[in-house]
Amino acid sequence: xQAFLSIYGMADWILRGVSMVAQTVAVGGALYLPFMLAxxxxxxxxxxxxxxxxxxxLVSSALVLCLGQALTAVALTAFLMGSTxxxxxxxxxxxxxxxxxxxxxxxxxxxxxARRASGATAALVLLSVVLVGAHAGxxxxxxxxxxxxxxxxxETLHLFxxxxxxxxxxxxxxxxxxxxxxxxxxxxxxxxxxxxxAAVALLVATxxxxxxxxxxxxxxxYQTTYGLLLGAKAVLLALLLCMGAVNLHAVRRQRRDxxxxxxxxxVLAEAEVGVGVIAILCAVALAxxxxxxxxRAARPDASEISxxxxxxxxxxxxxxxxxxxxxxxxGPSPASAAGGDVFEDxxxxxxxxxxxxxxxxxxxxxxxxxxxxxxxxxxxxxLGRLGRRWPLLFLALxxxxxxxxxxxxxxxxxxxxxxxxxxxxxxxxxxxxxxxxALALVEWRAQAKKFRAAWPSFIFPLTxxxxxxxxxxxxxxxxxxxxxxxxxxxxxxxxxxxIAAAARWLELRLPSPALGRxxxxxxxxxxxxxxxxxxxxxxxA
Amino acid sequence: MAWRARVxxxxxxMILLAGSVADAAAHxxxxxxxxxxxxxxxxxxxxxxxxxxxxxxPRFSQLKLVREDGAAAVLRIEAGGPSDxxxxxxxxxxxxxxxxxxxxxxVDGHASRGDxxxxxxx
Ligand SMILES: [Cu+2]
Numbered sequence: 001x002q003a004f005l006s007i008y009g010m011a012d013w014i015l016r017g018v019s020m021v022a023q024t025v026a027v028g029g030a031l032y033l034p035f036m037l038a039x040x041x042x043x044x045x046x047x048x049x050x051x052x053x054x055x056x057x058l059v060s061s062a063l064v065l066c067l068g069q070a071l072t073a074v075a076l077t078a079f080l081m082g083s084t085x086x087x088x089x090x091x092x093x094x095x096x097x098x099x100x101x102x103x104x105x106x107x108x109x110x111x112x113x114a115r116r117a118s119g120a121t122a123a124l125v126l127l128s129v130v131l132v133g134a135h136a137g138x139x140x141x142x143x144x145x146x147x148x149x150x151x152x153x154x155e156t157l158h159l160f161x162x163x164x165x166x167x168x169x170x171x172x173x174x175x176x177x178x179x180x181x182x183x184x185x186x187x188x189x190x191x192x193x194x195x196x197x198a199a200v201a202l203l204v205a206t207x208x209x210x211x212x213x214x215x216x217x218x219x220x221x222y223q224t225t226y227g228l229l230l231g232a233k234a235v236l237l238a239l240l241l242c243m244g245a246v247n248l249h250a251v252r253r254q255r256r257d258x259x260x261x262x263x264x265x266x267v268l269a270e271a272e273v274g275v276g277v278i279a280i281l282c283a284v285a286l287a288x289x290x291x292x293x294x295x296r297a298a299r300p301d302a303s304e305i306s307x308x309x310x311x312x313x314x315x316x317x318x319x320x321x322x323x324x325x326x327x328x329x330x331g332p333s334p335a336s337a338a339g340g341d342v343f344e345d346x347x348x349x350x351x352x353x354x355x356x357x358x359x360x361x362x363x364x365x366x367x368x369x370x371x372x373x374x375x376x377x378x379x380x381x382x383l384g385r386l387g388r389r390w391p392l393l394f395l396a397l398x399x400x401x402x403x404x405x406x407x408x409x410x411x412x413x414x415x416x417x418x419x420x421x422x423x424x425x426x427x428x429x430x431x432x433x434x435x436x437x438a439l440a441l442v443e444w445r446a447q448a449k450k451f452r453a454a455w456p457s458f459i460f461p462l463t464x465x466x467x468x469x470x471x472x473x474x475x476x477x478x479x480x481x482x483x484x485x486x487x488x489x490x491x492x493x494x495x496x497x498x499i500a501a502a503a504r505w506l507e508l509r510l511p512s513p514a515l516g517r518x519x520x521x522x523x524x525x526x527x528x529x530x531x532x533x534x535x536x537x538x539x540x541a
Numbered sequence: 542m543a544w545r546a547r548v549x550x551x552x553x554x555m556i557l558l559a560g561s562v563a564d565a566a567a568h569x570x571x572x573x574x575x576x577x578x579x580x581x582x583x584x585x586x587x588x589x590x591x592x593x594x595x596x597x598x599p600r601f602s603q604l605k606l607v608r609e610d611g612a613a614a615v616l617r618i619e620a621g622g623p624s625d626x627x628x629x630x631x632x633x634x635x636x637x638x639x640x641x642x643x644x645x646x647x648v649d650g651h652a653s654r655g656d657x658x659x660x661x662x663x
Binding site for chain 2: 012072080083086091094100138143147288291
């Protein structure tokens with residue numbers, strides 16, 4: 001039980017993320033099938049297969065949602081029983097458990113309605129309303145000290161708009177690929193772009209409406225974790241809108257000069273899905289952060305923030321570690337003291353810790369900048385085959401990190417390699433480093449065209465996107481001042497990572513060489529910019 | 542129909558990505574407390590009030606007072622207060638450092654916990 005209680009927070013977070021994505025796709029499908037696909041007229045070529053495929057996606061996402069919500073309810077029940085000694089009936093009567101179970105039942109019903117061939121539009125829409133309503137029941141809007149009906153309504157509409165737009169995109173991609181009749185493709189594209197526009201307008205309007213009481217003051221936007229996450233979400237929305245604008249342009253143009261412009265549409269939509277998922281994860285993180293308006297903890301002021309971005313020479317000299325104590329330990333570091341005596345300040349970091357962390361950030365930044373530069377210059381063809389070897393820079397970064405990441409462990413410290421893996425913190429570092437190395441090797445071989453299949457080259461942008469998502473949302477949400485200062489410097493890096501990942505994906509996938517060339521310039525520039533921000537990173541004031 | 546596999550694998554990747562997000566987050570957070578963190582209060586009877594940014598389910602809220610020698614007492618939470626606050630009274634508090642440990646469940650299903658350290662002096 002103790003083991004479960006310690007991982008509960010993490011398990012709950014994962015289940016919420018999975019459920020939110022699944023709900024968006026399921027509700028998106030429940031709106032897409034009756035309102036986008038059903039009204040199509042004319043020849044049925046490709047339509048039967050498309051309908052069947054979309055229904056399968058809808059059913060699968062509804063089943064994932066059902067499972068996710070049921071597990072959320074089970075985990076919360078177990079957590080309440082284990083941590084408060086409540087009995088099963090009491091634990092299950094908690095509001096959140098009831099809402100989760102309601103949503104699981106609605107998802108199951110949605111799956112079974114969608115499985116039937118005849119489109120029961122009313123049932124699909126009704127169940128979507130139940131799903132979104134149950135979700136809104138466990139949000140900030142519902143849990144505020146004085147819940148307001150207007151905020152609850154805004155939250156519900158916000159979730160609906162999200163599903164109609166982002167949740168509809170996977171079905172839209174399938175429609176563009178599977179419909180054989182050009183007129184039908186054009187009809188779906190025109191209708192979906194109209195729905196997307198309306199959904200975006202609704203998202204922005206409800207979002208702004210909710211953020212006024214949630215953020216409180218303008219300072220809340222940059223002085224709190226909540227505000228920074230909200231800002232990141234706004235940037236992601238802007239990114240989605242840019243891609244949407246290109247899409248809209250393509251839809252307009254194809255009406256004039258035939259089909260060619262439509263071919264880049266599904267690829268842009270793929271990138272849209274990726275950015276949309278990261279925005280959803282941001283929203284999940286937002287839902288579990290304290291509202292900026294309620295954050296009373298010490299906030300960094302403008303001068304403290306600008307100090308973090310002051311131009312200064314990067315710290316590339318590795319600091320000398322303080323001498324070891326007799327038992328080979330360096331006294332309580334923040335990580336090792338966790339779970340220990342709460343009478344001590346666990347968040348205190350020694351000057352050595354700070355110097356060490358800054359040096360690491362700066363070395364990593366140099367590798368990122370170098371990668372971007374080499375990739376950019378190699379586009380001119382001047383570096384020849386050498387230019388395609390930029391993944392080796394990542395390999396070098398992995399090797400460097402392996403040596404220095406944990407100074408107490410092999411090869412720098414007295415603790416042996418396998419011995420050190422027993423420490424979860426060190427094991428986690430080594431796993432990340434192994435991932436970087438694996439990524440470098442795969443991308444190296446992909447650049448050298450050693451793979452027959454195309455998919456290994458997609459690993460690079462997908463990993464960057466995953467890392468960016470993690471960087472955006474992994475904060476502890478203590479609202480603590482130091483945490484906000486770290487987040488302020490890391491959020492731009494994460495957003496540039498999203499841009500780089502999307503651009504690289506588009507470069508690889510776009511059929512149009514002109515658009516692909518633009519994307520191929522964007523990602524190295526985003527890399528260089530991210531590296532530059534990281535080079536400025538400092539923890540000491 | 543290789544692209545079909547791609548759409549499906551993309552959805553799988555979406556879910557995996559969602560799952561890879563680390564670190565627990567807690568929502569219901571302390572807005573104010575009496576005694577305040579780090580405060581020095583007079584001994585004997587100390588009235589305690591914690592205010593949160595979310596409505597709580599009182600059945601799953603806990604308050605525990607821990608003395609620096611490790612002795613701990615579970616406090617009885619007063620019924621009938623506002624839904625976003627916990628009230629209790631600590632009795633017979635001697636001089637020394639104390640830690641008030643709280644665990645709550647917000648109605649949005651986010652459980653959270655924390656500590657308020659204070660001191661009983663003269
Ligand atoms: Cu960092």
